Amino acid sequence: MDRSQGRAARPGAGATTEPGGASHRGLQLEEPLLFEQDSPGRSGVDFPAAPTAADRLGGLRRKSGVGLPGLSEPQVIRHFTRLSQKNYAIDAGLYPLGSCTMKHNPRLNEKLARLPGFAELHPLQPMSTVQGALALMDELARWLKTLTGMPAVALSPAAGAHGELCGLVAIRAALEDRGESRKRVLVPESAHGTNPATAAACGFSVESIPADARGRVDLGALRAMLGPDVAALMLTNPNTCGLFENEVVEIAKAVHDAGAFFYCDGANFNAIVGRVRPADFGIDAMHINLHKTFSTPHGGGGPGSGPVVLSAALAAFAPLPYVVHGPDGFRLVEMAEGTAKSFGRLKGFHGQMGMFVRALAYMMSHGRDGLHQAAGDAVLNANYLLARLKGHLTPAFEGPCMHEALFDDRFLKDTGVSTLDFAKAMIDYGYHPMTMYFPLVVHGALLMEPTESENRDSLDRFIAAMRELAARARAGDAAFFHEAPALAPRRRLDETRAARQPVLRWRPPTARRVAE
Amino acid sequence: MRYLAHTEADRRAMLKEIGAPSIESLFRDVPEAAQLRAPLDLPDRMTELEVDRAISALAAKNRSAATMACFLGAGAYRHHVPAAVDHLIQRGEFLTSYTPYQPEIAQGTLQSLFEFQTQVALLTEMEVANAGMYDGSTACVEAVMMANRLTRRQRVVVSGGLHPHYRETIETYGRFGGFTVVSADLDVEGRENLADLIDADTSCVVVQNPSFFGQLRDHQTLGAAARAAGALLVCVVTEAVSLGLVTPPGAMGADIVACEGQSLGNALGFGGPYVGLFATREKFLRQMPGRLVGETVDVENRRGWVLTLSTREQHIRREKATSNICTSSGLCALAFTIHLALLGEVGLARLAEINHALAVGLADRLAAVPGVEVLNNTFFNEFTVRLPLPAAPVVEALAERGILAGVPVSRLYPNRPDLAGLVVVAATETNTKAEMDHYAAALAEVL
Numbered sequence A: 001m002d003r004s005q006g007r008a009a010r011p012g013a014g015a016t017t018e019p020g021g022a023s024h025r026g027l028q029l030e031e032p033l034l035f036e037q038d039s040p041g042r043s044g045v046d047f048p049a050a051p052t053a054a055d056r057l058g059g060l061r062r063k064s065g066v067g068l069p070g071l072s073e074p075q076v077i078r079h080f081t082r083l084s085q086k087n088y089a090i091d092a093g094l095y096p097l098g099s100c101t102m103k104h105n106p107r108l109n110e111k112l113a114r115l116p117g118f119a120e121l122h123p124l125q126p127m128s129t130v131q132g133a134l135a136l137m138d139e140l141a142r143w144l145k146t147l148t149g150m151p152a153v154a155l156s157p158a159a160g161a162h163g164e165l166c167g168l169v170a171i172r173a174a175l176e177d178r179g180e181s182r183k184r185v186l187v188p189e190s191a192h193g194t195n196p197a198t199a200a201a202c203g204f205s206v207e208s209i210p211a212d213a214r215g216r217v218d219l220g221a222l223r224a225m226l227g228p229d230v231a232a233l234m235l236t237n238p239n240t241c242g243l244f245e246n247e248v249v250e251i252a253k254a255v256h257d258a259g260a261f262f263y264c265d266g267a268n269f270n271a272i273v274g275r276v277r278p279a280d281f282g283i284d285a286m287h288i289n290l291h292k293t294f295s296t297p298h299g300g301g302g303p304g305s306g307p308v309v310l311s312a313a314l315a316a317f318a319p320l321p322y323v324v325h326g327p328d329g330f331r332l333v334e335m336a337e338g339t340a341k342s343f344g345r346l347k348g349f350h351g352q353m354g355m356f357v358r359a360l361a362y363m364m365s366h367g368r369d370g371l372h373q374a375a376g377d378a379v380l381n382a383n384y385l386l387a388r389l390k391g392h393l394t395p396a397f398e399g400p401c402m403h404e405a406l407f408d409d410r411f412l413k414d415t416g417v418s419t420l421d422f423a424k425a426m427i428d429y430g431y432h433p434m435t436m437y438f439p440l441v442v443h444g445a446l447l448m449e450p451t452e453s454e455n456r457d458s459l460d461r462f463i464a465a466m467r468e469l470a471a472r473a474r475a476g477d478a479a480f481f482h483e484a485p486a487l488a489p490r491r492r493l494d495e496t497r498a499a500r501q502p503v504l505r506w507r508p509p510t511a512r513r514v515a516e
Numbered sequence B: 001m002r003y004l005a006h007t008e009a010d011r012r013a014m015l016k017e018i019g020a021p022s023i024e025s026l027f028r029d030v031p032e033a034a035q036l037r038a039p040l041d042l043p044d045r046m047t048e049l050e051v052d053r054a055i056s057a058l059a060a061k062n063r064s065a066a067t068m069a070c071f072l073g074a075g076a077y078r079h080h081v082p083a084a085v086d087h088l089i090q091r092g093e094f095l096t097s098y099t100p101y102q103p104e105i106a107q108g109t110l111q112s113l114f115e116f117q118t119q120v121a122l123l124t125e126m127e128v129a130n131a132g133m134y135d136g137s138t139a140c141v142e143a144v145m146m147a148n149r150l151t152r153r154q155r156v157v158v159s160g161g162l163h164p165h166y167r168e169t170i171e172t173y174g175r176f177g178g179f180t181v182v183s184a185d186l187d188v189e190g191r192e193n194l195a196d197l198i199d200a201d202t203s204c205v206v207v208q209n210p211s212f213f214g215q216l217r218d219h220q221t222l223g224a225a226a227r228a229a230g231a232l233l234v235c236v237v238t239e240a241v242s243l244g245l246v247t248p249p250g251a252m253g254a255d256i257v258a259c260e261g262q263s264l265g266n267a268l269g270f271g272g273p274y275v276g277l278f279a280t281r282e283k284f285l286r287q288m289p290g291r292l293v294g295e296t297v298d299v300e301n302r303r304g305w306v307l308t309l310s311t312r313e314q315h316i317r318r319e320k321a322t323s324n325i326c327t328s329s330g331l332c333a334l335a336f337t338i339h340l341a342l343l344g345e346v347g348l349a350r351l352a353e354i355n356h357a358l359a360v361g362l363a364d365r366l367a368a369v370p371g372v373e374v375l376n377n378t379f380f381n382e383f384t385v386r387l388p389l390p391a392a393p394v395v396e397a398l399a400e401r402g403i404l405a406g407v408p409v410s411r412l413y414p415n416r417p418d419l420a421g422l423v424v425v426a427a428t429e430t431n432t433k434a435e436m437d438h439y440a441a442a443l444a445e446v447l
């Protein structure tokens, strides 16, 4: 049922009281669920007749239908095309989500990942038939090790958080190997939520380190917390305030002197790639989000890839599988062998190969010089924002910043406008909001990461919009902010209702009525 | 560099605005000791054409399943993905958007994930599904940890028919996450009796259907035994297409379902990225890992979707979260949803029938080869055969003849010489009768 195309619609007047019954607004097309477009018997895929044979299902044939709707291919294309048009994307414009590194996604990388020589490889083909794939993994590993200065890398983690798990498990394995059962992991207050969540999943207790007035780890407080039962420090550097931990060398030394390991969250590697090797500031392990620094597309929430570089002390504990080079070419080691004390497997198969191809293409395209320039431009762009917005918004800390600029909500004081309102108003000005309310160490945080993809014109337009919004808030136009967004495919959504009476799947209307 | 936005003049002008003499000066917080002392040993930038050549050359060193007759399964299956799927997921609005944190401008992603959740719930016959996990193996270990939380128990019983990578993943998490894993002996023929391994400390029993060896089994009785002992039944499915034909986990009393979604919409891709499907009962909702999309309305009372129940998640709950997962497998979930939307009810049923019928045909052909024994009495599109010789060299020899003949069990269980003759073989709609005839004839020759 294609509800309302062809029905006259005027902004505002189009809204009906029936959820789901909203009208089109010009070419902003409403789109019902797939399940509301069912024509039983229709299919968008043709098949030959099934060969007839007695089944071998042993009586386990599915008895009830699945309940999937039937649509033709043109209907499906139209459905998802319309849905896509309700999304904002980096392809469409600046996407200043701090900590997320929404940079340009080169299409060459998409093309290469789809070469049948990669896309059509089964993970368990004979190794003699996948030498090119193993060579690519080996080459990616070489780049990652060289860029970080670390001796080993585990490629299999599926995303950043999975990489954190890999690193902390390696640390636990190393501690056990030396007969220690240290139980505490120290995590700065400003850390991303995955850090404490990961530490807890690995059986550690989590303790929060306070930040100092400069938005960095309070070295004195850290020293006081370190002790013989501390397993690791998890520190993001550059940190989530967009600042380089300028005492990181002392931090690493203090951690190592206490017999603990230094896990670095490398989500912000984009600021320093090609310029600073994390090995040189003393890390033991660090995940790298290929879907941030190395531009594999974020896809509306993944897939990602989170390789973890490891120090010599941790390398022996790296997960399975890993690639080695032997007399017959490359080989995947899938079972513990030799002196390696691998902690085992973190997931099925060998890692996010499709992301490896894209990331390597990105690295090769930039080269050593291009990565150095990219990090420099990312930092330049963030500092440009900071410099040109500082009289209008309130920077949380003194600059220079690294690849992202952090503001707090002091500039909104007494305006009746919150960070959330400000973010929603950005939408009406044609921008995706920045990261908000993260990190937790500053009040009403606004974290802006322009990335190196933005040119000066683009930044200037963004700056002008931010200044105008800030002025508008100060001029007392709170109503405008509270109403925002007015021009998006949806206005503010009722999140409380979504959580109080969760509706997490479609049900046929009759079933709905029965359930009510 | 073609992806970078500035000219040197831009950079100079911007530095002037900032009041900094150089880009290097912006890095002044980097301590001396951490500064690069020697240039990195890496090549300089390359043109698009050069990169294309270099990486294509690596691709050309692989023999892809597309150029051979592929009978490989064991957790990853080669299916025909309609061209529309890849076209749609490459739309920049899907490909290059972030996790939908701003729902007003991410309704496309949110609605398609709501459709995904519905499809997964329907396929598995479960009440609720989340918006996806990394893959089947990590969905499986998350299911185990969820069962541990729900039962406040720390002992997990794992079937000998579970994919060995899944079992090893559970073992890793168990060793460091503090729970005990009791693994049953390998169960090639689907005869194990797991009920005997359940005790009062058991949080869950993990089974796979069809099993790693392809065997189908009704786990209803096992589920009842688990529940009688206060434990949960976790059902794993590695071949999502089987759900179009085989009794789904929900109809067997599963409490939590973890499924690999690769078969629908996603390429083999040498093992990833894939997407994990995760479903459970409504009453367990608050212990579920991962993102959930829920229906709501906007201020004009128009229907819309948001991420919801996020008080389970790491960004709110930090060390008390139900999982550490953040970035998941959104685009793979979208591909899954589009493929299943194209198939629809009749298409999925037909696809599953064809897979099964071709596998039956292949099993019969291989069973007719002297010395070869098919070990399954039941299966969907995958079964295990015993060869009279060690399987790995036979598989290598067949690869020379353009046939990817199956996964030798010795690749996954190198320490089990008794299983050295076993091969796990799959057939899908991509296999032709000619390929199957060729396989049987070539196998007869190399044995």
Ligand SMILES: Cc1ncc(COP(=O)(O)O)c(C=O)c1O
Residues within 6 Å of the ligand: A099, A100, A159, A160, A161, A162, A192, A194, A195, A236, A240, A265, A267, A268, A289, A304, A305, A306, B325, B326, B327
């Ligand atoms: C600082 C930081 N750490 C960790 C993560 C987790 O990475 P992922 O989402 O890839 O799991 C993120 C990103 O979301 C992050 O910004």
